[in-house]
Amino acid sequence: MREVAVIGIGITKFGELWDKSFRQLIAEAGSKAILDAGIEGKEIDEMYVGSMSSGRFVGQEHVGALVADAAGFSHMHIPSTRVEGACASGGLAVRQGYLSIASGMNDIVVVGGMEKMNDVGGNDATATLATAADQEWEAFFGTTFPALYAMIATRHMHEYGTTKEQLAQVAVKNHANGAKNPYAQYRREITLELAMNATTVAYPLGLLDCSPVTDGAASLILCAADKAKKYTDKAIKIIGSGQGSDSLALHGRRDICTLDATVHAAKTAYKQAGITSKDIDFAEVHDCFTIAEICAIEDLGFVKKGEGGKAIDNKITTLDGSLPVNTSGGLKSKGHPVGATGVAQMVEVTQQLRGEAEARQLKDAKIGLAHNVGGSGATCVIHIMEAM
Amino acid sequence: MGGVARFWREIPQRYNLIGNKCEECGQVFFPPRESCPKCRRKSMGKIKEIKLTGKGKIVTYSIIHVGPEEFEEQVPYPIAIIQLDEGPRITAQIVDCDIHDVKIGMKVESTFRKIQQDGSTGAIYYGYKFIKRK
Numbered sequence A: 001m002r003e004v005a006v007i008g009i010g011i012t013k014f015g016e017l018w019d020k021s022f023r024q025l026i027a028e029a030g031s032k033a034i035l036d037a038g039i040e041g042k043e044i045d046e047m048y049v050g051s052m053s054s055g056r057f058v059g060q061e062h063v064g065a066l067v068a069d070a071a072g073f074s075h076m077h078i079p080s081t082r083v084e085g086a087c088a089s090g091g092l093a094v095r096q097g098y099l100s101i102a103s104g105m106n107d108i109v110v111v112g113g114m115e116k117m118n119d120v121g122g123n124d125a126t127a128t129l130a131t132a133a134d135q136e137w138e139a140f141f142g143t144t145f146p147a148l149y150a151m152i153a154t155r156h157m158h159e160y161g162t163t164k165e166q167l168a169q170v171a172v173k174n175h176a177n178g179a180k181n182p183y184a185q186y187r188r189e190i191t192l193e194l195a196m197n198a199t200t201v202a203y204p205l206g207l208l209d210c211s212p213v214t215d216g217a218a219s220l221i222l223c224a225a226d227k228a229k230k231y232t233d234k235a236i237k238i239i240g241s242g243q244g245s246d247s248l249a250l251h252g253r254r255d256i257c258t259l260d261a262t263v264h265a266a267k268t269a270y271k272q273a274g275i276t277s278k279d280i281d282f283a284e285v286h287d288c289f290t291i292a293e294i295c296a297i298e299d300l301g302f303v304k305k306g307e308g309g310k311a312i313d314n315k316i317t318t319l320d321g322s323l324p325v326n327t328s329g330g331l332k333s334k335g336h337p338v339g340a341t342g343v344a345q346m347v348e349v350t351q352q353l354r355g356e357a358e359a360r361q362l363k364d365a366k367i368g369l370a371h372n373v374g375g376s377g378a379t380c381v382i383h384i385m386e387a388m
Numbered sequence B: 001m002g003g004v005a006r007f008w009r010e011i012p013q014r015y016n017l018i019g020n021k022c023e024e025c026g027q028v029f030f031p032p033r034e035s036c037p038k039c040r041r042k043s044m045g046k047i048k049e050i051k052l053t054g055k056g057k058i059v060t061y062s063i064i065h066v067g068p069e070e071f072e073e074q075v076p077y078p079i080a081i082i083q084l085d086e087g088p089r090i091t092a093q094i095v096d097c098d099i100h101d102v103k104i105g106m107k108v109e110s111t112f113r114k115i116q117q118d119g120s121t122g123a124i125y126y127g128y129k130f131i132k133r134k
């Protein structure tokens, strides 16, 4: 298997982007990445794009070809495939690109992720996100997507004494980081009081425990590591890639508080990289809800199961903590254009490893991890990255 | 959500809690499975339909304050994951009680209710909800 590196990154501003269309967003992220990598269009072997539900959000399917077209490559007939795994669509697209280079089939692959969620109303956006849950056995009975994570939170509080304040602290931390990220949807800090007293969405989760509805796109240029030097001296190697699946419905899981898909994906990625969770210097984790970040740092092996809340109290995961988590602001503050998220996480990890994260820059960060989840945990994809 | 046929297919399960059981290992499934994930081919021809008692207890819950369009009139309402006495876990609403009474470990039993109404066709969909066990 060949080694694979990231040689270019591109990201759009995340937010309510009324003046930008779906195709403008992905074209912008893609051209930034291509420019950053310094590659020519004719060097691109293949493209993979992640989108959860372009059909429902903008009424457009067949977005593999659309993206190649929007990028100006239709006359070159570059193979372009859309990948879907709910909110993990972006991470899955990266993994497809990674596998195609690792296999020896391709040398240079453009990976993209995007979602344009604000063209439909709030109710439609909520209903579309709920399609990541089990339609027949969860959604039919009145479950919402936030309610699934709320049920994880209720059980986590019951079993481990996790508190609403600890959940709120996740939001406070991620907003503090997002305030430093020029691409973030919410570039403002929030107080603990504000987070604690926000309107209830699904008890025990309030509005500020939830990631927002976001438009945005992100892109990476992947290249066979042995050819990366030709293009850049700041290539970032992908040293581990793991993916896992689990029951679609939350009620089908072995343990409500553990995302076994994450545990499985992490185990695979750590093994491939030849490292353990202790070697990770920082991580972008899938905090679609505050409880999800607490579960993630446990399931990734950063802390023991049940101690995620305490880790927040001890400020382990802040920018100056021993294991910074979601330096970008996370899904919570940077925003969560579902199909773009997994790719955007790797843009952040790359920026940190290149030393280009400006006000968010970590000192001595050598190995970073990106953790992208679909639904309430039925899909997880993880990538581990290291500067070459 | 979905057409009428999509709903009609699930009537036995949603009206009468019909699941099935692997007679090789004894595991009970709800909704029914075509084969047993553990016994695989050994379970072929040994999956038998059973009617679940509808008795169980709450594993976890949430109180929904912002509901889907079809459920907006019901907010706030409790939703829970229930462990049935026969083994399977299912997701359903808890009704006929103060929302503050809903607790992890609470014993519940199923009841047959209207679940939602399709806004465009007017079709009313029924199924199970759960009430506190007396």
Ligand SMILES: [Zn+2]
Binding pocket: B022, B023, B024, B025, B026, B027, B036, B037, B038, B039, B040, B043
């Ligand atoms: Zn069996």
